[in-house]
Amino acid sequence: MTNRPEVPDRAAVLAAVDAVDNLPPFPEVVAEVRDELGRPDPEPARVAALIEEDAALAARFLAVASAPRYSPTAPPRTVRQAVVRVGLAETARVILAVAVYERFRRFGPPDARAFWEHGMAVGLLGATLARMADASPEVAELAYTAGLLHDLGELALYHLYPEVSAAIAARSHKTGRPNHEVERAALGVEHGEVGGRLASRWGLPADLVAVVAFHHRPWAAPVDHRRAAQLVHIADFVAKHVGYVRAEDVPGEDFDGGAWAAWGFSLDDVDAILERARASGKEAAAFFA
Amino acid sequence: MKRVPLSRGELRELAVWVEQACGIAIGPDKGYLVQSRLGPLVEEAGCRSYHEFLQQVASGRLASMRDRIVDALTTNETSWFREPDSWLRFEKHVLPLLRERFGPRLRAWSAACSSGQEPYSLVMLMAERSRRGLDEGLRVEVLASDLSPSALFVARSGRYAEFAARRGLSGRREAILHRYFEREGRFFVIRPEVRGRVRFKMHNLLDPVPWVGRLHLVMLRNVMIYFSPAVKEAVLRRLTGSMPAGAILWLGGSETLFGLSAPLAPLPGVRGFYEVKR
Ligand SMILES: C[S@@+](CC[C@H](N)C(=O)[O-])C[C@H]1O[C@@H](n2cnc3c(N)ncnc32)[C@H](O)[C@@H]1O
Ligand SMILES: [Fe+2]
Numbered sequence: 021m022t023n024r025p026e027v028p029d030r031a032a033v034l035a036a037v038d039a040v041d042n043l044p045p046f047p048e049v050v051a052e053v054r055d056e057l058g059r060p061d062p063e064p065a066r067v068a069a070l071i072e073e074d075a076a077l078a079a080r081f082l083a084v085a086s087a088p089r090y091s092p093t094a095p096p097r098t099v100r101q102a103v104v105r106v107g108l109a110e111t112a113r114v115i116l117a118v119a120v121y122e123r124f125r126r127f128g129p130p131d132a133r134a135f136w137e138h139g140m141a142v143g144l145l146g147a148t149l150a151r152m153a154d155a156s157p158e159v160a161e162l163a164y165t166a167g168l169l170h171d172l173g174e175l176a177l178y179h180l181y182p183e184v185s186a187a188i189a190a191r192s193h194k195t196g197r198p199n200h201e202v203e204r205a206a207l208g209v210e211h212g213e214v215g216g217r218l219a220s221r222w223g224l225p226a227d228l229v230a231v232v233a234f235h236h237r238p239w240a241a242p243v244d245h246r247r248a249a250q251l252v253h254i255a256d257f258v259a260k261h262v263g264y265v266r267a268e269d270v271p272g273e274d275f276d277g278g279a280w281a282a283w284g285f286s287l288d289d290v291d292a293i294l295e296r297a298r299a300s301g302k303e304a305a306a307f308f309a
Numbered sequence: 310m311k312r313v314p315l316s317r318g319e320l321r322e323l324a325v326w327v328e329q330a331c332g333i334a335i336g337p338d339k340g341y342l343v344q345s346r347l348g349p350l351v352e353e354a355g356c357r358s359y360h361e362f363l364q365q366v367a368s369g370r371l372a373s374m375r376d377r378i379v380d381a382l383t384t385n386e387t388s389w390f391r392e393p394d395s396w397l398r399f400e401k402h403v404l405p406l407l408r409e410r411f412g413p414r415l416r417a418w419s420a421a422c423s424s425g426q427e428p429y430s431l432v433m434l435m436a437e438r439s440r441r442g443l444d445e446g447l448r449v450e451v452l453a454s455d456l457s458p459s460a461l462f463v464a465r466s467g468r469y470a471e472f473a474a475r476r477g478l479s480g481r482r483e484a485i486l487h488r489y490f491e492r493e494g495r496f497f498v499i500r501p502e503v504r505g506r507v508r509f510k511m512h513n514l515l516d517p518v519p520w521v522g523r524l525h526l527v528m529l530r531n532v533m534i535y536f537s538p539a540v541k542e543a544v545l546r547r548l549t550g551s552m553p554a555g556a557i558l559w560l561g562g563s564e565t566l567f568g569l570s571a572p573l574a575p576l577p578g579v580r581g582f583y584e585v586k587r
């Protein structure tokens with residue numbers, strides 16, 4: 021074939037991820053809000069002040085807080101009011117999504133909205149599955165965050181190698197083989213590992229890094245983080261299976277049945293889980309609308 | 310990428326483990342096949358040798374690999390009304406025979422149903438026939454099982470991406486796609502009245518039959534090809550134990566029971582079907 025883009029190998033890809041300097045850093049506000057919420061007496065006013073440092077972020081947050089579920093009558097007039105309506109814990113979740121979307125939507129796959137919609141659908145579903153299985157709130161929180169960010173590596177690959185990434189997507193689409201398999205065959209590394217590398221470079225927590233890195237091969241995740249990786253793996257597969265996936269991505273063909281079994285789900289749960297997946301997808305779509 | 314090497318000893322070790330886990334036979338000539346199918350799993354698991362990989366799997370550290378290995382060594386490949394001629398023979402010769410022998414309440418089991426095309430095809434066939442005014446009063450209960458959780462998830466969900474949905478439903482059968490599926494974005498979804506007619510269960514064919522009561526029809530198609538003769542016989546012994554005399558076994562197009570000892574005889578003149586003889 022002619023004019024095929026030059027394909028980097030594993031070492032080159034990892035080196036490029038480690039050196040990438042034209043990708044903005046992970047938004048600081050996410051950790052700042054989380055720190056504020058971790059204090060014994062979290063203050064909506066201080067959270068609002070953190071959000072207001074970034075005008076675009078504040079505007080989007082206000083828009084989210086105006087949705088009927090938070091503001092059934094009149095929309096909030098100030099960011100502080102918005103924080104109160106949304107609630108402190110939920111504010112952290114919303115800010116994470118809004119901040120990464122604002123910061124990264126110009127990078128990564130062409131259809132940024134579908135990309136982040138998929139991420140949020142996986143995050144919401146992961147958190148729901150955790151609750152269904154009576155996991156701790158911390159696990160649900162991790163599932164949400166890691167779900168939202170799980171395909172970070174795709175974003176990095178698109179940013180570093182747009183043509184190669186487009187060729188990989190096309191090949192995956194044509195053969196029906198999942199993206200990460202085609203990546204592994206072409207580059208010797210898949211977007212999970214790439215994303216984990218980037219997350220770790222950004223100093224994100226170790227559990228988050230592990231889930232991102234192992235979401236397509238949860239069986240190989242370090243034992244301490246395996247269950248969380250399995251959960252996001254399931255959520256990713258199911259979200260795709262109900263259609264919340266970018267147009268070029270292939271609906272799941274590579275489900276790890278062991279993850280399903282490890283979380284104690286059975287065939288009788290399939291209907292309920294599909295239902296929640298649809299709900300998560302709708303909520304994610306509304307969020308980025 | 311460099312392939313993880315596979316020694317003859319490791320191939321033997323692997324073959325023993327796989328046969329115990331799911332009955333799949335791996336001959337000494339299958340080194341290349343194993344490397345191409347399992348190589349990626351070994352690499353993904355971060356193991357440097359097949360020996361290390363097997364040890365981890367056996368010790369339970371990579372417990373969930375069992376299903377992945379089975380998935381990699383068999384294929385879940387299937388389609389609607391797979392091997393159409395065989396479905397025609399079923400309709401023309403076997404169905405009337407079953408009704409004559411066992412009456413209007415029949416139980417059928419698709420015993421390696423993969424992602425569900427086989428049992429759903431049976432339900433759709435019956436629905437098509439009653440549209441044509443055939444089989445009055447006949448009810449077929451359809452049971453289905455497989456070893457692969459991922460295939461079963463898809464089966465139970467009844468959702469198929471376009472490519473899978475269309476396989477086997479082109480041309481003359483295109484109408485089926487419109488009658489029994491609803492389109493939902495990139496998916497075709499089986500209508501609830503069809504979906505609700507199949508009961509799915511996760512089941513390994515090496516284990517005791519998971520259903521109580523007699524089975525009049527067992528579909529065991531395109532799965533025994535992976536088994537050694539000894540495993541085939543063990544599986545057949547179990548299945549036929551749940552089938553009354555005269556019940557029918559339906560095999561895949563390239564499969565026969567030739568040379569196997571089992572209480573089954575070819576159904577005269579109907580290729581691919583066997584009846585229980587006692
Ligand atoms: C090629 S598919 C055949 C599907 C369908 N019967 C057909 O003919 O289209 C083979 C299926 O057998 C299943 N299988 C393999 N070993 C099995 C075992 N020991 N118990 C149950 N199912 C098994 C695989 O998971 C796979 O879904
Ligand atoms: Fe992914």
Ligand SMILES: [Fe+2]
Nearest residue numbers: 138170171256
């Ligand atoms: Fe994903």
